[in-house]
Amino acid sequence: MNAPIGLTGTLPGDARSRVRSADRIGDGVLYGLCMLASLLAVVTLGAIAYKVIDGASASISQFGLGFLTHSAWRPNFGIFGAGTFLYGTAVTSFAALLLAVPLGISIGLYLSMMASRRVRGVIGPLVEMLAAIPSVILGFWGILVFGPFLQAHLEPFLHRTLGFLPIFGAPSSTGSGLFNASLILTIMVVPIIASLSRDLFLAVPQELQEGATALGATRWEVLRGVVLPSAASGVAAAAFLGLGRALGEAIAVTQVIGAGDFIHVSLFQTGDTLASRIADQYQGAATPQLVASLFYLGLILMVIGLIANIAAQWIARRFDVGRVAAR
Amino acid sequence: MRPPDPSEMPATGASNVRPRVRIQTPALAHEAAQAAANARPTDALRGSPRGEQDSALTVGREAIFDVQDLSVSYGSSQAISGVTLQIHRNLITAIIGPSGCGKTTFIRSLNRMNDSVPGFTIDGKILYHGHDIYDRGVDRVEVRRRIGMVFQRPNPFPKSIYDNVAWAPRNLKMKSGLDERVERALRGAALWDEVKDRLKDSALGLSGGQQQRLCIARAIAIQPDVLLLDEPASALDPIATAAIEELMQTLKNRYTIVIVTHNMQQAARVADRTAFFNLDASDGRRTGVLVEYGDTDVMFTRPADTRTSDYVTGRFG
Ligand SMILES: Nc1ncnc2c1ncn2[C@@H]1O[C@H](COP(=O)(O)OP(=O)(O)OP(=O)(O)O)[C@@H](O)[C@H]1O
Numbered sequence A: 001m002n003a004p005i006g007l008t009g010t011l012p013g014d015a016r017s018r019v020r021s022a023d024r025i026g027d028g029v030l031y032g033l034c035m036l037a038s039l040l041a042v043v044t045l046g047a048i049a050y051k052v053i054d055g056a057s058a059s060i061s062q063f064g065l066g067f068l069t070h071s072a073w074r075p076n077f078g079i080f081g082a083g084t085f086l087y088g089t090a091v092t093s094f095a096a097l098l099l100a101v102p103l104g105i106s107i108g109l110y111l112s113m114m115a116s117r118r119v120r121g122v123i124g125p126l127v128e129m130l131a132a133i134p135s136v137i138l139g140f141w142g143i144l145v146f147g148p149f150l151q152a153h154l155e156p157f158l159h160r161t162l163g164f165l166p167i168f169g170a171p172s173s174t175g176s177g178l179f180n181a182s183l184i185l186t187i188m189v190v191p192i193i194a195s196l197s198r199d200l201f202l203a204v205p206q207e208l209q210e211g212a213t214a215l216g217a218t219r220w221e222v223l224r225g226v227v228l229p230s231a232a233s234g235v236a237a238a239a240f241l242g243l244g245r246a247l248g249e250a251i252a253v254t255q256v257i258g259a260g261d262f263i264h265v266s267l268f269q270t271g272d273t274l275a276s277r278i279a280d281q282y283q284g285a286a287t288p289q290l291v292a293s294l295f296y297l298g299l300i301l302m303v304i305g306l307i308a309n310i311a312a313q314w315i316a317r318r319f320d321v322g323r324v325a326a327r
Numbered sequence B: 001m002r003p004p005d006p007s008e009m010p011a012t013g014a015s016n017v018r019p020r021v022r023i024q025t026p027a028l029a030h031e032a033a034q035a036a037a038n039a040r041p042t043d044a045l046r047g048s049p050r051g052e053q054d055s056a057l058t059v060g061r062e063a064i065f066d067v068q069d070l071s072v073s074y075g076s077s078q079a080i081s082g083v084t085l086q087i088h089r090n091l092i093t094a095i096i097g098p099s100g101c102g103k104t105t106f107i108r109s110l111n112r113m114n115d116s117v118p119g120f121t122i123d124g125k126i127l128y129h130g131h132d133i134y135d136r137g138v139d140r141v142e143v144r145r146r147i148g149m150v151f152q153r154p155n156p157f158p159k160s161i162y163d164n165v166a167w168a169p170r171n172l173k174m175k176s177g178l179d180e181r182v183e184r185a186l187r188g189a190a191l192w193d194e195v196k197d198r199l200k201d202s203a204l205g206l207s208g209g210q211q212q213r214l215c216i217a218r219a220i221a222i223q224p225d226v227l228l229l230d231e232p233a234s235a236l237d238p239i240a241t242a243a244i245e246e247l248m249q250t251l252k253n254r255y256t257i258v259i260v261t262h263n264m265q266q267a268a269r270v271a272d273r274t275a276f277f278n279l280d281a282s283d284g285r286r287t288g289v290l291v292e293y294g295d296t297d298v299m300f301t302r303p304a305d306t307r308t309s310d311y312v313t314g315r316f317g
C-alpha cells in the first residue's frame, strides 16, 4: 500500500467515515451560521432603508425635492423644509472636521513618531477612551461646562478679534448654538482620526524613513516628505469616517445646539442638524405629516452618510490598489 | 597628511596603545599591548597583522575615516568592541565577516544612522577628516548629507523615478539645474539609458537591480563624499549584481566607498582593502571584533590570522 495516507490511511473504514461526516457537518453548520449572520446584516439594512423610505413617502410626494432647499419648518402650519437642518449639519460637520483633522493628525504623529514608548502606552489608550465616552454624557458636559465657558470667554474673544468675519457674530446668550455643537463634534471625531492616523503612520515602512534620513533629511523633513505623503490617502479616508460620525450624531448635538429654526451665518447662533431635529421632535410628533417629514430628514441623512462612507472606502481602496499596482 | 590625532594626546594610558593593536582577544590583547610598547619605534613590527603597515595602496592617501577603539552597544549587549581602522580616499573598502559580527553596526555608526536606535551607545572615536562625528555640536544631518548610504533592500520612495532622485536635492534646496543633476546622478548610477524614457513612472515598477541603482543615484545626487553600502547586492540576481559591481569601479574615482558583503568573491572582486570582522566569544559574550585589515589581495592570499584564512577559504562562517 503506497497510496497517500490521507486517502487510504490506517483508520478502519467506518471510523474514518464517522470522522469525515462529523467534520462535514461541522463545516456545514459553521458555514450556515456565518452566512446567516451576514445575511441578517444585509436584511436589516434593507428593512431600515425600506422603512425610512416608506415613512417618508407621504412627505416626498407632497414636497418633492423642494424640501431640500426650503428652509422653513413650521409643523403647526404644515410647512416643512430641510434647508435649515442641511445647513446646520453642513456647518457643524465641516467646522468639526476643520478642527479635528489637524488635531487628530498631530496626536497621531506624536503618538507614532515622537512620544517615548511609555508615554505612548499611556496617552494612546486615553485618546481612544475619549471615543468611548457616551455622547449623552458629552452633551451634558457641553451644556453645563462648555456652554457657559464659550458664552463668557471664547465667543466674546473671537467676536472682538475676528468679528469682521460674519461667522463670529455677537456672542450667544446661553452658550448653546452651532459653535458649541461643532466643538462637541470635534471632541468626538478627534479620537477616530488620531488613532487611525497613528496606525497609518506606524505602518509607513521604516526603510523609507531611513532612506530619507540617510539623504540628510531632518526629522521634520522625513515626516513631511515621506511619512505624511505615504499616509495621506489613509488619513483622508479616516477624515471621511470621522465625517460620517459627525453627520449622524444626534443626542449630544441636540443637547447643545439650541434647536433653532432659522439659518444664521454666525456660529454663535442656534441651529439644528438633520439628526438633532429628528431626535428632538420624533417623540412628540403629533401629525402624520410631521412624522413623514422627519422620516424624510432621516432619508436625506442616510444618503449623505452613505456617500461619506463610500467616499472613505473609495479613497482607501484607491490607495491600496495604487500601491499594489505599482509593485 | 592627516591632522594630529587628538585621541593620542589626552587618552588614558591603556588606550594610548590599544587603538593600534590588532588582536582583540583580551588575553592576547595584553601581550600584544606589551609587544607594541616594546616595539614602539619600529612601525612594521607593531602589534599583529599587516593592517597597520602602509601598503602601496594607502601610502600617501588621505584617511577619510580614522576609527579609534570603537565599541558599540545596544542596551547592555555589546555589538562591536575595540575596532580601530582607517578608511582611505577613493578606495573601495570591504567589510566581511559572519552574520551578527557587527558589520551593519559598524557602517551605520559611520554616518550616525544608529543614533535613533533605542539603547545605542558608542565608545571610542570616529574621526572624519579629522573631526569626531560624535562630538557635541556636530550636526548629524550634515554628517549624513556627506556620507551617503545604500541599504540591503532597495528602498525607493513610492514616487516617480525622477522624484526619487530629485527628492534630496529639493529637500536641501539645491534646486538650480535640477534636471541636469538628476540626469547626472542617473548616468552616474548606470541607470540613465534604462529609464530616460520613463522618468515620470513609479520607481516601484523597476526591477530590484534597477531599484538598487536608483537608490545609488539618489545617494549620489547630493554629491556626498563617502558612500556606505550595506550588502547592496544581496537581494539581487547575478546579472544585477555584476552591474552594481561594475558601477562601483567607476564610482570610486569620485567617492570613497565602504561596502559590507557576505559574498567573499564579491569582496575579492571589487574591494581594494578588506576588513575581516569576527565574533569573539572568549568572555562568554559574543562581541564583534576586527580580526584583520589589509589590502584585499593580501587578505585573500596570505592573511596573517588563521581565523581570516579559515573564513576566506570557507572553512567556517
Ligand atoms: N537595532 C538593534 N537593537 C539591538 N541589537 C541590535 C540591533 N542591531 C543589531 N543588533 C545586535 O548587534 C549585533 C550585530 O548586528 P549587526 O546587524 O551589526 O550584524 P551584521 O554583521 O550586520 O550581521 P548580518 O551579516 O546578519 O547582517 C547582533 O548581535 C545584533 O543582534
Ligand SMILES: [Mg+2]
Pocket: B103, B104, B105, B230
Ligand atoms: Mg548586516
